[in-house]
Amino acid sequence: MATLDQTDCEILRILQKNARIPNKTLAEQVGLAESTCLMRVRRLREEGVISGTRTVVDAEALGIGVQAMVAVQLRSHSRTTVEQFQRAAVQRPEVVACYHLGGRTDFLLHVTVRDPAHLRDLILSAFTARDEVQQVETSLIYDQQHTDAWPIYPEARAK
Amino acid sequence: MATLDQTDCEILRILQKNARIPNKTLAEQVGLAESTCLMRVRRLREEGVISGTRTVVDAEALGIGVQAMVAVQLRSHSRTTVEQFQRAAVQRPEVVACYHLGGRTDFLLHVTVRDPAHLRDLILSAFTARDEVQQVETSLIYDQQHTDAWPIYPEARAK
């Protein structure tokens, strides 16, 4: 499968920052005709390089007063145990991200809750209470920053 | 400032999943006329409830072969030290997210790299080498899942 050329990278960089930029404007910025630009974007979508679009919302406006990272260690690392915990974790609405890690901690859960009391309830009922969980360590998120575009490394588009 | 009503929540839930849904379709799904729906979306944008839109790309297609969470402990917790480290971390292109935490670890960095060698180079040169850094613990990300919509708690829209 073809690799991403410079124009593709440019398109991806712009679209990552703003998914709703008009195709017309995007075409101008990358120096292509509208139709050609549209074709490239469509191809990127069809090939799965672009997997979706998201609207970013303000956590505070949603009533999310507290965010935390919850590090979880499991008692056993059998496939069934791991998968069972993961399923339980991600189906909690408060859990917005679930990272399965190698190393000391097995899972890192990014949770979004109303307030400290809500956090406590969530952790006690959803994590600590589970049999397969050995240890839970919660850290409040004071501040978070996200880049608006992921890096692109040359020779990309493996699949 | 007004609170989010049920329709707003509905709109936000749909837009979080798909930022490029046509306004026409969105209006149908929430049971509003196009013009009214458009007005509500515009208001949400103006009020900062919607802070932007992002295109999600496939990490593998970008040449990102390895992702990791890097937990960093600083030697000092003075404001200047913390801010200095944070600035240095986020300006690295490989760092796509930087969480400032309370608790044992000070920072959690989500890094995206080509391969294990790249990871090693990044950690040694960007983190371990820094004076303000006391300890670094790296965990590979085996798997990650993100919810496609954050929870919305009643009585929202504080500001």
Add this chain to the structure above:
DNA sequence: AAGCGTTCCGAATTATCTTCGTTCGATTCC
């Protein structure tokens, strides 16, 4: 019940997206 503000609607306008036929340059195949 009248006044006021808010929310909503639908049609007309404007802008954008998408398709299509064509051109151009590079590569391959006689």
Add this chain to the structure above:
DNA sequence: GGAATCGAACGAAGATAATTCGGAACGCTT
């Protein structure tokens, strides 16, 4: 070498969607 083929790009026309606008319905206050 020269014709045929392929891929990528373009621009105009047609389809689709976004945006604006005047006015109607609703709920509250007075």
